[in-house]
Amino acid sequence: MEQKQYVITKKDRKSQLAATILLFLMLLGISVLQRKTDHLLLHVLSFVLILVYIVLIGYELYYYFTYTRTRREQLLIIKEDRLILQGEVVFPSQIDLIVSEGYINSSIGIKLKKRKWIPQRLQFIFANPNKEQEAFDQLQEWADTYQIEIREGKIRSII
Incomplete structure (x- = not known):
């Protein structure tokens, strides 16, 4: 098998960021309205939830400005004995399965062994829709060579 190279992009996370901010604002509004009651547990839980949402929003903003805005071309290189x-570099022995989400402009995630989630750095979309099928077929052929399962499903990640 010869080396193949495909241009990829990261999944768009703007909707996740918007949903996180909206939920944070709703939670903040509820906690302001609940100030009338004097339950210590309610205040502690509200404080913890607000902190969690602040961390999530910070992570989303960091991810958006760090990884999404990269100027360099992002590539998936399929070599005989590894994916880059x-x-x-990801070797076949490290891969548990490959998950494909959707049919047109599908998201692809590479789940590593001993991991519950698919890391963000291993999730991608093929950038060129005209070569998407060819690229996916090549990835499928490579996975079949190493008996790696390719499954249709939802890509689960931490965020």
């Missing part, structure tokens, strides 16, 4: 995804 944006400079990160």
Whole structure:
């Protein structure tokens, strides 16, 4: 098998960021309205939830400005004995399964062994819709060579 190279992009996370901010604002509004009651547990839980949402929003903003805005071209290189995804080398022995979400412009995630979630750095979309099927077929052929399962499903990640 010869080396193949495909241009990829990261999944768009603007909707996740918007939903996180909206939920945070709703929670903040509820906690302001609940100030009339004098339950200590309610105040502690509200404070903890607000802190969690602040951390989530910070992570989303950090991810958006760090990874989404990269100027360099992102590539998936399929070699005989490894995948190179944006400079990160992934060997077949490290891969548990490959998950494909959707049919047109599908998201692809590579789940590593001993991991519950698919890391953000291993999630991508093929940038060129005209070569998407060819690229996916090549990835499927490579996965079949190493008996790696490709499954249709929801890509689960931490955020």
